[in-house]
Amino acid sequence: MRPAGIILACFVAVGGALAATSCESPVDAALLEEQGDEVSGVRTGEFHRYGQDCMACHGGYSSAPVFVAAGTVFATPDDDIPVSGAKVILTDALGNTHAETTNCAGNFFVQEREFEPQYPLNATIEYRLPGESSQTPVHRVVMGSRINREGGCAFCHVAGPPSSTSPGWVYLEPTQPSTPFTVPTGKNGGQCEGGPSHGSVL
Amino acid sequence: MKHTGRFIGAGLLGVALFGGAATTTLSGAGCVTEADRAPRDVACPSEVDWPIVSQVLEKSCGTQDCHGAPARPLRLYGRNGVRLSKDSIVGQGATTADELAQNRDSVCGLEPELMAAVVTGDGDVDTLTVTRKPRLLEAHKGGRVWLDASPGWTCFQSWLDGAVDQAACEADLQLP
Numbered sequence A: 001m002r003p004a005g006i007i008l009a010c011f012v013a014v015g016g017a018l019a020a021t022s023c024e025s026p027v028d029a030a031l032l033e034e035q036g037d038e039v040s041g042v043r044t045g046e047f048h049r050y051g052q053d054c055m056a057c058h059g060g061y062s063s064a065p066v067f068v069a070a071g072t073v074f075a076t077p078d079d080d081i082p083v084s085g086a087k088v089i090l091t092d093a094l095g096n097t098h099a100e101t102t103n104c105a106g107n108f109f110v111q112e113r114e115f116e117p118q119y120p121l122n123a124t125i126e127y128r129l130p131g132e133s134s135q136t137p138v139h140r141v142v143m144g145s146r147i148n149r150e151g152g153c154a155f156c157h158v159a160g161p162p163s164s165t166s167p168g169w170v171y172l173e174p175t176q177p178s179t180p181f182t183v184p185t186g187k188n189g190g191q192c193e194g195g196p197s198h199g200s201v202l
Numbered sequence B: 001m002k003h004t005g006r007f008i009g010a011g012l013l014g015v016a017l018f019g020g021a022a023t024t025t026l027s028g029a030g031c032v033t034e035a036d037r038a039p040r041d042v043a044c045p046s047e048v049d050w051p052i053v054s055q056v057l058e059k060s061c062g063t064q065d066c067h068g069a070p071a072r073p074l075r076l077y078g079r080n081g082v083r084l085s086k087d088s089i090v091g092q093g094a095t096t097a098d099e100l101a102q103n104r105d106s107v108c109g110l111e112p113e114l115m116a117a118v119v120t121g122d123g124d125v126d127t128l129t130v131t132r133k134p135r136l137l138e139a140h141k142g143g144r145v146w147l148d149a150s151p152g153w154t155c156f157q158s159w160l161d162g163a164v165d166q167a168a169c170e171a172d173l174q175l176p
Helices: A003-022 A026-034 B002-030 B050-060 B098-109 B112-119 B129-135 B152-162 B166-174
Strands: A067-074 A087-091 A097-103 A107-113 A122-127 A140-141
Touching: A067 A087, A097 A107, B050 B098, B050 B152, B050 B166, B098 B112, B129 B152, B152 B166
Parallel strands: none
Antiparallel strands: A067 A107, A087 A097, A087 A122, A122 A140
16 A cells, blocks of 8 residues: 555544544433433424433434523422423523423423523522412412522432432422312313323333 | 473563562552541541531532532532432431531542641642632633632631631522
8 A cells, every 4th residue: 555545544544433432422322311212192392301301412412402491390299290381580690581481291491592691590480370360479489509500400300209319300389289280281272292191201 | 492491480480470479569559458448537627617618618519410419529418419318308408417527528528638738827728629610710610609709709718717707608698
């Protein structure tokens, strides 16, 4: 082989090796793997994978749209009932705020182009109990600690009841109110495109 | 043939001696006694004044997405981080005495020799990673936690200097 050919072969070999090794993050790859497959019948989109760690895919590691914050809001710590219409308000260190309302799968998400927060963040959720009218003052739950760097609720709020390692998933009320929360419906009272009606992903 | 045998014999002897020496060295280095496993005393500023300083660190650094997680080298237990006891629940109940003690050990055990120098007045607080990172004097994934005028930094620095500024600590705890 001519010298030029040898040099070219070396470049190809080294380049190939770098390409094969440089983009792999075993931690992120394992997190992606943990999320499992999509639930049958639920399209990839705003209603999918409720309760899961959104940032596993939407944190910039995969090709999915990048979020700065995302999660699912549940009614109580013990009931697999997402809440629709809860207003999640994020306030950053500079006092800038951004609000998103949860959909029928209980999901909310904030895209990079919508809000570029300066950490740490404070999170507040405003909501109404089932049966309350729009004239009723909202209930408000404020997160007990700062969010210092992870925008995905499920990074800390692992599905299940509170424990020594996690506060449990994000919930509004400690127990069901007298008029209980129920699994939300979708548009026009039809079935929501995601959420537990399609089978729990938790 | 006779020479070949001598060479082989000498080679085997060499291998045996080398192997024996290596084994002795490794076994000497590999033995850990109970005394080695015991906790060591690490020089550390005031234990009496630590609880309020720990609260300041728990709030700014000890959330579950930062140092309030088991995998962190500077691990901080507490109400809003991981709990030391399986019987304690995140977000419920105050930080326990055992958690406070563990947090103090974490801070002082991170760089024990440097901390000892700070405690005796022979070292500067800026030599400590635990003071450089939150002020971004060194790269920090969690960004800048304190400016030099922040009450949280005044609180922590005063503890390191040996006289806690209670007012600064309380002022930091009042911040959102």
